[in-house]
Amino acid sequence: MRTVAIAIFQGVQALDVAGPVDVFAEANGFIAASDAYEITLVGPEERIVRASNGTRLVADLSFAEGHARFGTALVAGGPTLPFDTPDAHLTAWLTDVASHCGRYGSICTGAFALGHAGLLDDRDVTTHWQNAPRLAERFPRARVELDRIYMRDGNLVTSAGVTAGIDVALALVAEDHGAQVALAVAKRLVVFAQRRGGQSQFSPYLSAPADDTSPVAKVQAHVMEHIGERLSVAQLARVAGMSERSFARAFVQLAQITPHEFVERARIDAARNMLESSDTPLKTVAYDCGFGTADRMRLVFTRRLGVSPNDYRQSFRARFSN
Numbered sequence: 406m407r408t409v410a411i412a413i414f415q416g417v418q419a420l421d422v423a424g425p426v427d428v429f430a431e432a433n434g435f436i437a438a439s440d441a442y443e444i445t446l447v448g449p450e451e452r453i454v455r456a457s458n459g460t461r462l463v464a465d466l467s468f469a470e471g472h473a474r475f476g477t478a479l480v481a482g483g484p485t486l487p488f489d490t491p492d493a494h495l496t497a498w499l500t501d502v503a504s505h506c507g508r509y510g511s512i513c514t515g516a517f518a519l520g521h522a523g524l525l526d527d528r529d530v531t532t533h534w535q536n537a538p539r540l541a542e543r544f545p546r547a548r549v550e551l552d553r554i555y556m557r558d559g560n561l562v563t564s565a566g567v568t569a570g571i572d573v574a575l576a577l578v579a580e581d582h583g584a585q586v587a588l589a590v591a592k593r594l595v596v597f598a599q600r601r602g603g604q605s606q607f608s609p610y611l612s613a614p615a616d617d618t619s620p621v622a623k624v625q626a627h628v629m630e631h632i633g634e635r636l637s638v639a640q641l642a643r644v645a646g647m648s649e650r651s652f653a654r655a656f657v658q659l660a661q662i663t664p665h666e667f668v669e670r671a672r673i674d675a676a677r678n679m680l681e682s683s684d685t686p687l688k689t690v691a692y693d694c695g696f697g698t699a700d701r702m703r704l705v706f707t708r709r710l711g712v713s714p715n716d717y718r719q720s721f722r723a724r725f726s727n
């Protein structure tokens with residue numbers, strides 16, 4: 406059988422565990438019993454852990470006991486991992502198991518546990534978009550990708566936040582048993598077999614506003630209120646009452662992005678809101694949000710989010726009654 410170990414701990418994210426477990430368990434219904442997945446939860450000595458949502462999970466083996474040769478070993482994430490040092494027994498288990506299993510990796514913020522075990526150095530990795538900058542800062546030798554649903558670097562696999570654990574598990578099933586089995590599992594779970602685009606399509610795209618007493622904050626408010634208009638740097642500098650050069654320098658210093666970048670992100674967010682909440686034609690959305698044409702909006706969405714406006718609408722729009 407194909408053995409899969411998933412590490413759990415106090416405060417683990419329950420869906421980081423349940424998502425991949427269900428993928429592997431469902432896959433067993435489409436493959437030969439001799440090639441099925443045997444799933445083991447490995448945890449602290451007390452075996453019972455309380456997840457961050459209050460659910461109690463029971464480990465099959467403790468970290469001290471779980472040193473078998475697994476085919477795949479994954480560590481789930483949890484909301485405290487980016488901030489706390491993980492249990493020393495978990496770190497030791499990861500270091501040991503990674504040395505002799507076929508594949509190892511993390512779900513969501515489980516990447517931080519891998520980092521503490523020294524397993525991210527010089528590797529291409531990802532994690533939840535909200536925690537990716539912290540991961541890069543905490544483990545500078547890791548090459549952190551901010552906008553990937555999951556990453557594969559040799560025998561290391563890492564995934565974005567929470568439900569992305571389902572994506573990476575489907576990818577592993579496809580690797581083991583082919584795309585048709587992975588597609589069948591995805592259909593059973595009513596999820597995408599392979600999601601388009603990266604994490605940017607799920608994250609708030611605008612940077613935090615500047616100090617609301619500054620000229621830059623005045624400009625940010627002006628952009629949001631006049632999103633469909635032409636918004637050149639010269640025009641924005643006039644709104645701020647500054648020269649173009651001084652304005653551009655001050656904007657980058659306070660907002661951490663250029664005025665052009667802010668305007669484009671604001672247009673994307675405005676368009677996203679319209680796409681999610683209405684049936685407004687794409688050409689109207691493009692015009693109202695300042696892109697000019699639907700083709701221009703499509704180019705920007707594809708470059709920034711990895712999906713077209715129409716695909717974005719299909720994935721995220723709310724259901725409306727007639």
